[in-house]
Amino acid sequence: MKFVLKVSSSNEYCDGDCEFAVVELSPELASLGLRRIAALKEQKRLDPDIDEVYYWANYAQFFSPWINLASTEKEVEAASLALADTLDDLQIQEKDIAIVSESFQVPPSQISRVECERMIVRADSIAFVAIPKHASFYVETVEIPLAVLERAAAGGVPSARG
Secondary structure, three states, X not given: OEEEEEEEEOOOOOOXXXXXXXXXXXXHHHHHHHHHHHHHHHHHHHOOOOOOEEEEOOOEEEEOOOOOOOOOOHHHHHHHXXXXXXXXXXXXXXXXXXXXXXXXXXXXXXXXXXXXEEEEEEOOEEEEEEEEOOOOOOEEEOOEEHHHHHHHHOOOOOOOOO
């Protein structure tokens, strides 16, 4: 199951061309997230000051429909506009998270270059964070709630809201 997640930036003036992220939430990834949440809860029993845990991971693909918009290549412009139209149809600006079909693909010209990708594990959710290439700030996806992870791990079709 694929999700498109809204992304926020720690830099109020720049998002590093990372407005959205697509995550393939397979039963294996959902189960991994659940195991890590359980491990965090166990650690929290031993040390109540622990709040969240970061794991190196590259499960999220950060992107923007507006990357390379000034390109003179017609294919790049068409891909950008088609992706923007798809995101408008999903109403992702209002929802922050949307389920997309398995065939949903981000054109290579719209994929953002990032580094230091990590999964953030919290008591009731996971999220993904990265540093846009050549930047000194972070971008972070909205959280995927525990209820969504549980349904995805069971092979069910979770709703985007949890």
